[in-house]
Amino acid sequence: MDQACMCQKWQDMEVSAFNMAAAIGNFDGVHLGHAHVIRMLRNARPGSPLSVITFTPHPRMFFRPQDPPFLLTTASERRQALQNLGVKHVFEIPFTRAFSSLSAHEFVHQVLYGKLKISHLACGEDFAFGHRREGDVSFLERELVSLGVGLSVVPIFKDKNGPLSSSRIRRLLQDGYPERAAEELGRFWSISGVVAHGDKRGRQLGFPTANIALGSHIEPARGVYAVRVVLEGGRVEYGVANIGRRPTINDGQESRLEVNVFDFSGDLYGQTLQVFLHHMIREERRFSSLEELKDNITRDAEAARAYWA
Numbered sequence: 001m002d003q004a005c006m007c008q009k010w011q012d013m014e015v016s017a018f019n020m021a022a023a024i025g026n027f028d029g030v031h032l033g034h035a036h037v038i039r040m041l042r043n044a045r046p047g048s049p050l051s052v053i054t055f056t057p058h059p060r061m062f063f064r065p066q067d068p069p070f071l072l073t074t075a076s077e078r079r080q081a082l083q084n085l086g087v088k089h090v091f092e093i094p095f096t097r098a099f100s101s102l103s104a105h106e107f108v109h110q111v112l113y114g115k116l117k118i119s120h121l122a123c124g125e126d127f128a129f130g131h132r133r134e135g136d137v138s139f140l141e142r143e144l145v146s147l148g149v150g151l152s153v154v155p156i157f158k159d160k161n162g163p164l165s166s167s168r169i170r171r172l173l174q175d176g177y178p179e180r181a182a183e184e185l186g187r188f189w190s191i192s193g194v195v196a197h198g199d200k201r202g203r204q205l206g207f208p209t210a211n212i213a214l215g216s217h218i219e220p221a222r223g224v225y226a227v228r229v230v231l232e233g234g235r236v237e238y239g240v241a242n243i244g245r246r247p248t249i250n251d252g253q254e255s256r257l258e259v260n261v262f263d264f265s266g267d268l269y270g271q272t273l274q275v276f277l278h279h280m281i282r283e284e285r286r287f288s289s290l291e292e293l294k295d296n297i298t299r300d301a302e303a304a305r306a307y308w309a
Ligand SMILES: Cc1cc2nc3c(=O)[nH]c(=O)nc-3n(C[C@H](O)[C@H](O)[C@H](O)COP(=O)(O)O)c2cc1C
Pocket: 198, 199, 200, 201, 202, 203, 205, 207, 208, 209, 211, 224, 240, 241, 242, 245, 246, 247, 248, 249, 258, 259, 260, 283, 284, 285, 286, 287, 293, 296, 297, 300, 301
């Protein structure tokens, strides 16, 4: 078991099964709607340790591996965000071919009841599961009642713009609205990643940047952002970041996140940083010279400092 996040491996599940109150779903982003499901679970079972049953990889990645990456949270970011909501145990079921072909009946009886020994389950009203998503909440209700297991079906959380969802938050980030995404997530969206080596041009421009691959994260709107950075060890710093393909110097390459941390000098290579996008300053552009790029980065840094001031 991973102590830090209380995440349990599928293979250990039977051994560690207990009288479990769990919420089930993909929980990508761990947004306010997800928090509502966890809250309903807590209300249904006050005082019980709360668990989440989820899937890795996200089923969409399994069924459509050719699609571009789209996650709001990687598995470890999701564990952390769930833990912050008071979840004690996260069970990540490997989403494999064999697992995807389990019938809804097999999933309830063999996995939820047989292996995980759940005593109460909470899910959103649109939860569907089992081979070809054949199982829905009314099926779940019938089966769980027959097993003496409680069920909380949580209505879809809505705000003035309609139902809150991971895909709505993805669109806000892709359109360059990190503040609006934050209202729906309940926190600013962040990317965690290990600092990699780049082309060593940043320091020549006077703006060294810690480069982080987007990995399986969604690509937000390409451009410049005011960011908050949590260094390894927890120190909080502020900075300016670019997300994109750096068309001035590097057209066509993979998109990445590059952060210049204000008033910092030191080596960040190999460190895991958490970078929170707070505010979009401008779109990424192709400049006609490095000089022009440098002038613009200088202005971006001033804009980001003004934002943080
Ligand atoms: C605040 C900021 C804004 C940037 N804006 C652009 C941009 O609009 N267009 C572009 O091609 N590159 C942009 N860049 C990326 C730079 O080209 C890149 O950071 C620089 O070449 C250093 O790359 P390196 O870390 O691989 O050495 C920006 C970088 C920063 C830090």
